[in-house]
Amino acid sequence: MAFKNIIDLHTHTDNSFDGHHSTMFLAETAYMNGLRAVAFTDHLEMDAFHKGSFNRTAIQSFFEIAKARSAFSGKLIVCVGAELGQPVYDIPLSEKLLSTMKYDFVIGAIHNLPEKQDFCHMDFSDESIDYIKLLDEYFEWELKLAQWSGFDALAHLTYPLRYIVGRYGRTVDMSRYSGIIDEILLELIKNKKALEINTAGLRREIGATSPDESILRRYRALGGELITIGSDAHFAEHMGADIDKAYELALRCGFDMVAVYQDRTPTLIPIE
Ligand SMILES: [Zn+2]
């Protein structure tokens, strides 16, 4: 099934430490690939904002995306976005940033536990790592993130599974987290925040979106309506990657619209 409105609301430019291509090149790629809208959401890790020079990144990223938004006006909707990592570890700083930058769209994420490294850098083949304890703590922080709700969409709800399950093949009984995941989903619904379907896992070992179909079905059953979809592209060739598969998944789970954001306000676009 071919879709006409391909919207990718999670992408990284070379203003992200792990991004590879310029904003303009990515916008041109998105346009050439027929995307309807794209959000550039460079990493701003709020627990390392000053020591990681994210304060400078924020300004450079914003300026370049705003320039692309003007350049592609009428051809491609470009949303000026940001992916705030760990905003709940420093809420005053996060709120100050959001009050000074006129973003279109803000993603909330947790990539690491306090004072710990990113889950993507951890070696889960190490038997001494109690990854269930880390996951318990991770979901507690995801709940705090949803309660704070200073973002528009909650990114990759099951992020550590990409590595724990996908890369290292460890087993996780997700029924352990069904209660807290329900709480997180209900917070999103109450606060009118979107749940992101992140397609990066479809091109990784885990072979599934984050969150996966079971959680998306649960979100819908609890009354969830707002979803965003993002490739989490860090390369031009991943712009719009597997958004069509996420659309099929969303339709299967009972969603028929995706949100696109301008000026922090969602507009619902039919999945068709
Ligand atoms: Zn990244």
Ligand SMILES: [Zn+2]
């Ligand atoms: Zn992320």
